[in-house]
Each structure stands twice: as structure tokens, then as C-alpha cells.
Amino acid sequence: xxxxxxxxxxxxxxxxxxxxxxxxxxxxxxxxxxxxxxxxxxxxxxxxxxxxxxxxxxxxxxxxxxxxxxxxxxxxxxxxxxxxxxxxxxxxxxxxxxxxxxxxxxxxxxxxxxxxxxxxxxxxxxxxxxxxxxxxxxxxxxxxxxxxxxxxxxxxxxxxxxxxxxxxxxxxxxxxxxxxxxxxxxxxxxxxxxxxxxxxxxxxxxxxxxxxxxxxxxxxxxxxxxxxxxxxxxxxxxxxxxxxxxxxxxxxxxxxxxxxxxxxxxxxx
Ligand code: HEC
Numbered sequence: 001x002x003x004x005x006x007x008x009x010x011x012x013x014x015x016x017x018x019x020x021x022x023x024x025x026x027x028x029x030x031x032x033x034x035x036x037x038x039x040x041x042x043x044x045x046x047x048x049x050x051x052x053x054x055x056x057x058x059x060x061x062x063x064x065x066x067x068x069x070x071x072x073x074x075x076x077x078x079x080x081x082x083x084x085x086x087x088x089x090x091x092x093x094x095x096x097x098x099x100x101x102x103x104x105x106x107x108x109x110x111x112x113x114x115x116x117x118x119x120x121x122x123x124x125x126x127x128x129x130x131x132x133x134x135x136x137x138x139x140x141x142x143x144x145x146x147x148x149x150x151x152x153x154x155x156x157x158x159x160x161x162x163x164x165x166x167x168x169x170x171x172x173x174x175x176x177x178x179x180x181x182x183x184x185x186x187x188x189x190x191x192x193x194x195x196x197x198x199x200x201x202x203x204x205x206x207x208x209x210x211x212x213x214x215x216x217x218x219x220x221x222x223x224x225x226x227x228x229x230x231x232x233x234x235x236x237x238x239x240x241x242x243x244x245x246x247x248x249x250x251x252x253x254x255x256x257x258x259x260x261x262x263x264x265x266x267x268x269x
Contacts, residue, residue, distance in 0.1 A: 010068040014054045021050040115183070116216035118197065121204045125212075127228060136254050137200035141237045148241065155242025158235050166223065171247055181223040188247050195249040199240055202251070206236050 006012045025046045030037050038046075058068040075084050124133045141151045159167075166185035168175040173187035186193045194202055204212070210222025227236060244251055 009071075010058045010064045011071045014058055014068065017054050018047070018050060022047060117183075117192075118201070119214050119216040121201050122214075125204060125208065127207055127233060134200045134204055137198075137203070138254070139199040139203075139237050139240060139251070141234075141241055151238045151241050152245045154235070155238035155240065156246070158231065158239045159242050162227070162230070163239070171243065183222060185223070188243050188249075191249075194243055194247065194251070197252055198254060199237075199244075199251045202240050202243070203236055206231075206239065 007016075022043075025038055025043050029035055057064075059065045075081050075088070121134055123135050124131055126132070141148065144151075159171075164175055165177045166175040166181065167173055167188065168178065168185070171188040172190075173185040175185060178185050188194050205224070207226070207228040209224040209226035209228075211226050213222060231239070
């Protein structure tokens, strides 16, 4: 048998069309500009469609159908093709077994990395060029209890001018823009946010926003702005007093242990 005879034989034509179709779908389409890998399930669908087309073609006339079947029939019965038969009988179950195994085998894989909502804050930050030590830092406005109502009022104004669109009228994270963000803006009424944080942690988050989050705070992109660029240190402490006053939560305090200050806030969700 020479090549031209193979090329005219319906069986080998069918094999060639299937191989060609697979090559085009698996490697040809992804190579086009702007295309991506074709998912395995779609490859399977395309191949099934091509196979149906090929079967329609080979069974189109009695003569072609008989020609098409001949090599299959020969492989199953002719004594000289016994090696082909045996190879097929061994390989086919092995292939089915391998595919089944691949589907049911439990894979050992690291769990997806979860975003840590309250990552450990840095011990100190630079706020507008000034170094601030966060560890043990208290809200300085609380040292002036007489003026506290005025600071809360100032914080309220700052909140409604800046934070409302995301954190919402009720401080519940349901601002008008909230639905557009993932992660969602923090819900300060929930006991999982400022209720379990020290004011120094809250200061750090407001000052540095999403861009200031360490690596554990990713992979999600936080929309929380860096307020350091827009608010003064006093204004940030004021808005913090407002957040606690309005929600009724008490800030987490720094515990004294053996004369040393220890962070009582933070924690992972
Ligand atoms: C553009 C929307 C947007 C605005 C405006 C915004 N925030 Fe946020 N904020 C977020 C998002 C989103 C998160 C949650 C993701 C994160 O922790 O960074 C967040 C988180 C926070 C957190 C962290 C809470 C926690 O539990 O760690 C604080 C505190 C906070 N915001 C305060 C403020 C204050 C105060 C203002 C106004 C001065 C403000 N935000 C304005 C989007 C915003």
C-alpha cells in the first residue's frame, strides 16, 4: 500500500480528519491572537461534532461504508493482524482505567490561600513623613474627655463627607457604591470589625487603606483608599471616635503583661 492509496481510503481519511481537527482545536485556536486555551469539555464537544460529521460522510454511500468498515473488520478477525488486536485489547482498558483514575483520585494540594481580614499591622508607620509607633498607641483625643463630643461631631462630618459612599449611612458597609467592590466595604456594626480592633489598628487601616495591606491581606483588591493623602492625623482620630461612638462598640485595649505592652487586637477571620 502506498501513500496515495491510504489517502483515498475512507477509513484513513476519517482518521486524518479527526487528528487534524484535534490539532486545530487544541493548538490552532489558542495560537490565534486574542484567543485562550480551549477548555477540555469544549474540545470534547467539538471532537464529537467532527466525529458525527465524519460518520455521516463515510456512511453516505454503501460502497464507502463497506470500504470504511473493512480495516476495522480485518483488525478484529484476520489472523495476521493478531498483534494489532491484542495491543488494542490491552491498551483500551488501560486508557479507560487511566482516565477514570485521573477523575476519582484525590489530589494532595495546598488549600486556596484565604485572605486574612485583619493581618498583623506593622509595628510603626510613616504618616506624612512622621514616624508613628503603632504598638501601644492610644487615641490622643481620648485624653481630652471634655472636647470629645466636639471630636465626635467633627468625625461625623468627615465620615459623611468621605466614607458614606462605601461604608453607608448606617455604618453597615451598604453604601451606594458598596455592591461594586470585592471585598465589600467593612460593616462597622458587625462585631467582626472595629469591635475587635485597637484604635491604633483602625488608624493604620484608615491611613494606609487597601494599598497599605501586607501580603496576607491580598489576593483581593481592597478599594479602601489611603486617607493619609486627604485627612490630617487629627481628622483620622476624630472619625475613629465617631465610628465607636455611633456604633456603641468599645475599642480593644492594649493589655499590660509583665510591664510590657502586648497587642490585644487583630486576629484572623
Ligand atoms: C471607595 C470605597 C471606600 C471608601 C470611600 C472608604 N472605605 Fe473603608 N473600606 C473599604 C473597603 C472595600 C474595605 C474592606 C477591605 C479592607 O479591609 O481594606 C474597607 C475597610 C475599612 C476599614 C477596616 C475595617 C477592618 O475590620 O479592618 C476601616 C477602619 C475603614 N474602611 C474606614 C474607613 C473610613 C474611616 C473611611 C472614610 C474616611 C473609609 N473607610 C472610606 C472601602 C472604602
